[in-house]
Amino acid sequence: MNFGGKFTPKTPRREKTNLSSSSDSEKVKDPVSVFCRLRNLRDENEASCIKLMSPTVLSLICPSESRVLRKDTHYAFKHIFTSYASQKEVFDHIAYPLLEDLLRGKNGLLFTYGVTGSGKTYTLTGDPYNPGIMPRCIDTLFNSIAEHQAQKYIIKSDKMNGFEVQSEADARDDCLHENRSTKSLRKKGSGDKVLYTNDGTSILGINERNLYSVFISYIEIYNNTVYDLLDESGGKVLQSKILREDSQKNMYVNGVVEQEVKCAAEAFELFNAGQKRKRMGHTLLNAESSRSHSIFNIRVVQLEQYVLNSNGERVIPAQNLLKVGQLSLVDLAGSERSNRTQNTGMRLKEASSINNSLMSLRNCMEILRENQINNGSRLVPYRESRLTHIFKNYFEGEGRVEMIVCASPSVLDYEENLQVMKFADIASDVKVVRPESRFTPYKTKASKSKPTVETPITKIKATAPLVFGPKIPLLKLNFENIDDSIGGIRNLVKIIQTRKQKSLLLNREINAKDRAFRKRLAEMNSEYTLKISELKSAQQQYKKEKKKSQNLEVKVLELEKMNDSLDSKNVQLVDSIRNLRCNLDEKDLKLNQNLMEREKQKQKMALKQEKMNQELDDKLRRQRDHLNAAMRAKEDKLKRVRDLLDEEHAVVVAATPTKSVVSEVSNNKPPVPHRSRHVAVANRRRSKSVGEVWLEHNSVKPVPLGTVMQPSMNKRKSVSKLSKASDITHPKQSKYCLIAQEADTDGEVETKVYKADILPTCGGGAQVIFNDVERLRQESPVGTPQKYT
Ligand SMILES: Nc1ncnc2c1ncn2[C@@H]1O[C@H](COP(=O)(O)OP(=O)(O)OP(=O)(O)O)[C@@H](O)[C@H]1O
Structure with a gap:
């Protein structure tokens, strides 16, 4: 093993896996393990909408008061935990096998899914006296590897989802200059230490030849943006992070703080520090509701100190490989219906983002299932949401996937439970490739200190004995049989001569090596000087890039702030539009009423007028008739007068x-x-x-x-x-x-x-x-x- 030389990857690059690919079809696949955990009813007298049929089957009963009456439906799970099941039972059954895998360098994803207030956070975190899966995992892990941990900072994150190994001296230096931000994180976390009861569980049969390092990262996905809960660089404001693919096509959070921990307490401190930053909120259905999806990652890195050769001798492994296993514990935010939570403004936006991401998860599961059933190749829309994008590798065969469906049996939760159960049904049909131990090639970090410093592996090299030839036998002089003694002396002289020759040879060899070494040293020195200047320019470049990225981050932050304020303005505007619409509707109603009233009055008036007109017409007609009659009579008379006048002049x-x-x-x-x-x-x-x-x-x-x-x-x-x-x-x-x-x-x-x-x-x-x-x-x-x- 060469700690100072150039890194050459020893394992072939892992090809992008796809569930529908032909090579995958040959691999062993396991369905997603879906468990169910029922919580107790809040009110004992409340009716339940869940009936347990067997330890693996439950029936969802449609309440009589439901708006839409549905048939009772049955759902099967790998196991159902009743409300009487203890936290330990849940851990032993679900998380312990995942921990075993973790120590074998296999990945695992465990997420809790369910309606808000159904006990997801309780199952994953619990409380100090009833620790949930996360604290039990941490305790069990350290109970198992306590004696076999690598010195801190021997294995370091390379910030690109990989690791590098450095010398003990450099590790000591790093210990001394421990990251300030981590210290302050610790300080924050240690303010109110949460100690979980450790029941001493451990994993048996770990590989004792390996040195173990545990790394913790804690992120959340809030409003479809990834935030690092352990990153303090932005002060109180959480820094948004982007997702990237590493050289092996694995998704990771760029620039995430991945902190090495040496005991459970350190891990809990980090968890608590992150927990304080996690977005929680009060809703009608849960006093402390998670408003984001949180992902607690535990990575266990194993460095093989030596391997045993065929003679049972310890030899240094031929390849620069680290065994890396990851366990992601995901506390999904609860699915919720806004008419029940009566959320408005920010809470409503959060709820819609939560529901969208859960819907994306469901979509991906559905398409995966469809592809598997029909041997199809429909594109799985992982990129639709950060939640699905970040777990893409798990569904593409990079680890075991398990899900705990948390359900509250309250009849009020029937409709939501129905959706949750349907999702669980789809998930249990999805199959993922059985994970294998993951070996990652690692880089050795150029030593900052003198090259003589030993790493755990160079230590082993030093203990190998130098051989100068045959052993010098013990010579016993027998003066009674002088010939025997002379023979022994001759043999001894021969051996000494051989050893001398060997010694001379070795001396020559050493001299040659010394020369070569010096030459190499001189070369290395010039290389070193070159590298130093390269490093300096790289550092300058890095500083520039860092500054650029900081500026960009500031801009992103500003834009996010703007976006947030626009969002809240938008919500306010939507509210005011709604109010205005209400007012308008009311006014319209009033106006319509007035118009109708006026129309009625008009009709009344028209009727009245018509009546009056008729009366007047009648009166007028009568008067006219009367006048006409009178006139006719007069005209008759006049005519008669005229006639008379005409006749007699x-x-x-x-x-x-x-x-x-x-x-x-x-x-x-x-x-x-x-x-x-x-x-x-x-x-x-x-x-x-x-x-x-x-x-x-x-x-x-x-x-x-x-x-x-x-x-x-x-x-x-x-x-x-x-x-x-x-x-x-x-x-x-x-x-x-x-x-x-x-x-x-x-x-x-x-x-x-x-x-x-x-x-x-x-x-x-x-x-x-x-x-x-x-x-x-x-x-x-x-x-x-x-x-x-
Ligand atoms: N199995 C259980 N036993 C005892 N208490 C429980 C159980 N499940 C949940 N609770 C309690 O119910 C309350 C709500 O649970 P929790 O916060 O875990 O819900 P959640 O599903 O995480 O909700 P959200 O999605 O809103 O974050 C908590 O006070 C928790 O202690």
Whole structure:
């Protein structure tokens, strides 16, 4: 084994594994082991929706009050732990075999899955008196390897998911300058030390030829971003990390703090420090609910000190190989329905991210199962979520996968349990390649101190004895048999000569080696100087890159902050939009109500108006009919008068009958001249008789005419009633007119002026001779000028 020379990988690079590949089909595969752990009911009187049928089968009973009634369904598990099962039972059954694998250099993934508050964290962590799987794993591990641990920092993480081995002196140096951040992490963790009860369990039959180193890392996936719970470089703000593939195509968290621990207490301190940073929150269903998926990684690295050759002698292993096993304990955040948790804002965003990642896990499982059943090659969408991406290797055959389904039997959890059980059903059908011990080639770190310093392996080299030839026999001189003694002496001389020759040879060899060594040393020295300058430039480059990456990280952090604030703003906006929508809906409702009310009123009004219109129409029709009848009667009378006038041309009215005429006129009836008393008088026009005096007889008070043309009567006397003969016989009066008003068929008012001459009779009376009728009508058709006749 060469600790100072150049590293050459001894094992071929592992090809990317794929479950559907033909080579994989030849490998032995095991289904994902799915266990179930039932927790106790919170309230003893509560009804249960889970019925145990056997130690491996349970039935999910649909509660009668469920919105959708479903048939009872059966689900099979590798084993079901009832609420009476102790933490130790769960550990012994599930985690102990994984620990055995870990010490054989095999990987294992154990995750808890279930509804929020169903006991996932309790199963994995527990409490000091009922330690869960994680503390039991740590205790059992150190109980088993305590005596066989490598000196601290002999094996170091190379920050790229691999390891390198360095000399003891360098390891001591590193111990002295122990990472400050780790110290402070420890300090933080040691503030309130949590000590879990150690029951002394250990793994039997570990390989005692190996030196063991244990490494711990603790990360969380929060809102689909990976954070290192042990990284203190960002102060209180957790640093987001990216996922990378190492040279062997294994996924790892870039730049994750992977701390070597030498005892269980140190591991617990780190766990507690990380636990304080883990995102927990209070929800309606769990006072301390995990808001992120947390992954606690234990890596055990084994360095083979020596191997035994066929003669049973200890020889240094020919290859630079480390056996590396990893156990990932994953506490998944609980699946939850927002209508039950009534989460809002940040909690709601967390819940949706949790549910999304769990959905991605389910998707991947479904596709893996489908590929296996149909021998298909559908792409498994590991990259959809960090949770699936980080565990890609496990599903592609890099380790054993086990799952504990935690379930609360409460009827309230029925719907969620149904989904969890379906997921478990899918998972138990997925098969993964049985893991093999993993050997990783390691680099030896160039020693910072003098090259004479021994590593655990160079120590073994030094103990190999130098052989100068045959052993020098014990010479016993026998003076009684001098020949024997001489023979012995000769033999001795021969041996001494051979040894001398051997010694000379060795001396020459040593000298040659010394020369070669010196030459090599000189070469190495120049190489060293070269390397130092290379290292310096690499360091400078590294510093630059580090600065760049720090800047980038700061930027990422700022962007994340911005993203977070945008997210919270978005949530607020969504809330306010929802409120505004509610308000709008309320207002719309009110508006609609008002509109309906108004419509009703309108309809009422319309009905009322229609009724009124009808009434008015009726009234108008009656009035019109009445007026028409009256007019018709008048026109008849008038016609008769005209006819008479036309026939006889003149009517002489005797003085005595004036009264009767007047009385007829006063009765507002058209005057009917008496045939025998008619006097023939030539037609006279008003315009021709200047200075005439008119007796204007308005039987009723007329409607104001408002016309432009008025009957031209310069001198007139208006009377409403003719009561005595002198009203007519007055000598100054020569003209008589009777004014009557009536409505025509269109309802327009028509004024008729019946004109007559007053002629004195020889008997001292007067005769009234009607000779003209003047009609005054006012019409107002829209858009047409008013007509007057
Ligand atoms: N088997 C059990 N025995 C006793 N107590 C239990 C058991 N399972 C859970 N509990 C208790 O129930 C509570 C909720 O459990 P826990 O926090 O482990 O739930 P969870 O599934 O991790 O929830 P979340 O997903 O919200 O983080 C805790 O107080 C825990 O102590």
